[in-house]
Amino acid sequence: MNKELTVALNYALHKGFQIHPDAFKILENVDVQKLEKIIKEIVREKTRQKLFQISQDDLETYLGIKDDPSLQSNVKVLSDPTTKITTGEGVRGYNALFSSRFNKLKRIIADRPESRMLKSIASAKTTKSEDDFYVCGLVSQRNTERNITKLVLEDPSGSFEGVVFATELQKTAGTLLNDQFVMTRTSLGKNSGFIIKDIILPDMPDQATNKSETEAYAVFLSDLHIGSKYFMEEEFAEFVSWLSSPDPIARKIRFILIGGDVVDGVGIYPNQDKELVCQTIEEQLKKTEELIDKIPKNVKIIIMPGNHDPGRRALPQPAIPEKYNSSLWKRENVVMVGNPAVLSLNGVKVMMFHGQSIDDIVKTTPGLSYDKPTNVMKHLLRARHLSPIYGSQTPIAPEMQDLLVIEEVPDIFHVGHVHRAQLDMYKGILLVNSGSWQKQTPFQASVGMTPNPGIAIMVNLKTFQVFHENYNSNSDNILQS
Template identity: 45%
Template sequence: MVTEKRETKRGVFFRVEDLEDYAIIFVPAEKHEVYLKAQKILLDQVICISALRGKNDLLIVEDIVWPDVPLKKHNRAPIPICAALLSDLHVGSKMFMEKEFKRFVRWLRGEIGGDKLRELAGRVKYLIIAGDVVDGVGIYPQQYDELEIKDLHKQYERAAKELEEIPDYIEIIIIPGNHDATRRALPQPAISREYAKPLLDLGSHLLGDPSVISLYGVTILLSHGRSLDDIIASSPSMSFQSPEEAMKVLLQCRHLAPIYGMRTLIASEKVDHLVIEHVPDIFHAGHVHMMKYTTYRGILVVNSGTWQKQTEYQKEMGHIPNPGIIPVVDLQSFQVFTIDFVSAI
């Protein structure tokens, strides 16, 4: 495990330790390929190294290996059934895009869109929300002034009202985010029943963060993506405009929150539930309000964006979201259809 990292003109020094001892390792800058790997290493990350012993027990690194995921062949649904992937509705915020969300619901009902889009809507069997159903209260500075609904119970009542028009044959699966009514530390239990009763009354399935589900044999890893902030902040090559790249790092680390002590709160538990023990077919997260997707070693990696316009806090942070765009995944072909409900329908 990496406990210290120091970059110099000569290369990168690390302090690594296991349960028995520690060592200082060095990656020379002239070993370009290994040096690029070293720059991406995170504190608290578990790695394997191949090294030669130098002076004063310094280990000169020959290669670095991450836990990573193996190349994977998709499990596929036997029929062309689809899942709509959502996150970060932020119901209760003045910036919640109610008009666009209602347009999405009307599309699911087959009321709008051309023939191909209506045919696609008819194949959607699952709606999966990766956290931040509501905006919450007291989550960030000056949030109160940006709330349309300032009571947390009423935010969930409004969220249920927005979801109740979704066709009954579509199953709704929801995990919490950092704005939802549950503990802040990972792993998060499902949204508290005290607040979530309106969602439960709809027949929604409320799960914790992280969760692993299987739909027609397709395994989906769900996490809100809180630790993406830490990954992006710790990696010069990462940005909030490309969250799928940070999600790939989590797969390489085989852990959903590999850095300890930054913005992501991690609960102390006997078992680490944040380890990515089983390799999924799909990895779905949200949090950063940027809809992007990619494939990594056979895994479909999707960050499902948001239904909230840019907030003042995001403006201060220089983050520009792309709201109102939804990815729909065909669980048989793994084709991803992106639909823009701001301008396309």
């Protein structure tokens, strides 16, 4: 018996464990570098179960020789725009979109006690009372001058302009986005104008987090950009190979969520063809299929489109069209969804959004940046909308209902797009920006954008403990939190 195996077994024996003789043959073939970690993991799990023997069956399960049937892998699609898209025509479509946005967000804010005192804007403009009242609407204008901020709100009955004097409240007003929904506490001024005394956002409620009954893990990935010569193919292949390894965490992975920009696309930006190794969408998706084929079949893979993927560019996006690669759609362990989507993974609610609107919000909101995407994600959660600003860089289709309102309260919010991997928490919601698997491109270098690619983020859906594997050899490449 080699020295490493003796040390590992002594650890188990000192913890009061017995080793079944059949287990020795398997242990002798295990990579010595992994051996001690595996034994400690088995001891920890079996101690929790109050079972103090390590059998051949235990080792076969942990080493991936045999699947662990106790780990759940239930996927339910709770919300997906793919089958709900009903684009309106012209002005009628945009009227329907914004009416839907207003009504959905008004229903959300109706849970707040102040909503009992809500007035329509038309009613508020005729009030003679000196008491404070509440109105809600979409922000159509925001201007700051001479130490005051003016806000114009619109609802279906009309619009009104209110003035914010309080210094602290002006800071809140300064972060509001065009077309964002708010409720304000307002009073009449001396000159018949309106003074805004408080600004209330729909925001997220405090509530208990849903958790998986078993310790299944989900991996969060985004922005692979397969087909680009900057795609980290060797590193990604190493990660895929790790999924089939005897690593205790790898053995418990049951979900992989890819949050958009799976491929680099074609004709997305000028001279892109010079940066492609796969010149057509079909080639890029075929390459994607080849890589996915190496992932263990007991892992469910959820794929969402981004702005580089084929199909509609405007939000909300349907799933990547089947016509480009029907084989992906036909795989039993692959689930194709639109952008955004809400999923249940063993009862844990995950909201996926590629994150195109981050571009608009960073450009218009002081204090927000691409370097810290989770701060923008908090902004979206407070607004209860994934892309509030209409008419900026992010194209939004005139849908008959606004499918970008955050109606479900997620347990995990997963976003990509900006190529910066970062973790954070907000009101009990785990925020995951999963970064990218594309090295810095010439364009990113030209604008001073430094990605931290090649990081696989994994979440234990029972404990919400987060792990990560870094496949980037650059020592400065770290996961932000």
